[in-house]
Amino acid sequence: MTTVEPTPPPLPPIIKRRKRKPFDWSTAGIGLMMLTAAAIVYFRDGKDRFLEILYHDLWLFADVLLKVLAGCLIGAFLARLLPRELVAKWIGAESGIVGLLIATLLGAVLPGGPVTIYPIASALLFVGADVGATIAFITSWTLIAYTRALVWEIPFFGLDFVIWRTIISLPLPIIAGLLARFFGRTIAKNWSDT
Amino acid sequence: MTLYIVEALLWVMVAALALAAAVKGRILFRDGVREGTMDFVRLLPKVMIGVIGSGFIAAVMPPDIIARYLGPDSGFLGVIIAVLGGAFTPGGPVVGFSIGAAALKSGAGAPQVIAYITAWALYAVQRFFLWELPIMPRRLVWLRLLASLPLPFLVAAGAMLLGRP
Numbered sequence: 001m002t003t004v005e006p007t008p009p010p011l012p013p014i015i016k017r018r019k020r021k022p023f024d025w026s027t028a029g030i031g032l033m034m035l036t037a038a039a040i041v042y043f044r045d046g047k048d049r050f051l052e053i054l055y056h057d058l059w060l061f062a063d064v065l066l067k068v069l070a071g072c073l074i075g076a077f078l079a080r081l082l083p084r085e086l087v088a089k090w091i092g093a094e095s096g097i098v099g100l101l102i103a104t105l106l107g108a109v110l111p112g113g114p115v116t117i118y119p120i121a122s123a124l125l126f127v128g129a130d131v132g133a134t135i136a137f138i139t140s141w142t143l144i145a146y147t148r149a150l151v152w153e154i155p156f157f158g159l160d161f162v163i164w165r166t167i168i169s170l171p172l173p174i175i176a177g178l179l180a181r182f183f184g185r186t187i188a189k190n191w192s193d194t
Numbered sequence: 195m196t197l198y199i200v201e202a203l204l205w206v207m208v209a210a211l212a213l214a215a216a217v218k219g220r221i222l223f224r225d226g227v228r229e230g231t232m233d234f235v236r237l238l239p240k241v242m243i244g245v246i247g248s249g250f251i252a253a254v255m256p257p258d259i260i261a262r263y264l265g266p267d268s269g270f271l272g273v274i275i276a277v278l279g280g281a282f283t284p285g286g287p288v289v290g291f292s293i294g295a296a297a298l299k300s301g302a303g304a305p306q307v308i309a310y311i312t313a314w315a316l317y318a319v320q321r322f323f324l325w326e327l328p329i330m331p332r333r334l335v336w337l338r339l340l341a342s343l344p345l346p347f348l349v350a351a352g353a354m355l356l357g358r359p
Binding site for chain 1: 204205207208212215222225227229231233234237241242246247248249253291292294295298308311315316323324325326329334344345348356
């Protein structure tokens, strides 16, 4: 707090991304699966059912669009704003179990659904978070984030079940983070990032 | 209602970050907006395919058969089936929860359903190909999958030990 921060050096390109085409083989594969399912519904259940599902999904798509945009913007800004030294100190390679706890807490409280996880996680990794903490973050967001439960899970399962499931899931991000660190040191040492 | 709160929270975060970026410099702000928007545009086709297709996939799934193999007496075998089922359940945020809830109502055991939801949340194949691989570094993606392998079994064991609420 009291130390005067030196002028930061010009930022290196934080996000080195692979050149990506909007379509690739996996997208095409999923697309084919979707078309097959749609065809089955159309010929088995009739045109009305087909249209009903299509309208519902189109509405869902419109609803999700803004959230995806928000997630992408948050990721892009975070990658530029998060001070590397701070991230490295809190959730970097030397952060130990406390780093995993912080990452878990971060994953549980940040708003947003699964569509916003991955850009932010990549950004954290690029600014110096360690892989275990990043994975604890993703796991926490996936399994115990309250927004996800509020929006999607409680309507289906009710409050009691969701609270019960969440409590049982509390240690899981830490376990995943520890395992990721272990695997990262042993078998994944030479994996490249591309 | 809660939906709007979540959405509002997201955009409050965007606004706060954008403001912080703008204070630090106009170039920083402009690059952030440009990159975020470009990422969004790049993702659009995938989101469209994923979301619009999810309802058809759910409609094609046989929930009665899924429920039959996940009963409370199915024990550890049921958990294994649930984990495999969860991992290969495609669809957006709704499909896994709706199938899990349907299974619970048609007599599936709570530990099995919890294992199913957890496996689905952790590995959902479609999300893996449409989101994780395109967005995140490969090393992170594979390490996460590997580290997540025991989690659905642990959570099912925890559910069996604790019992239902």
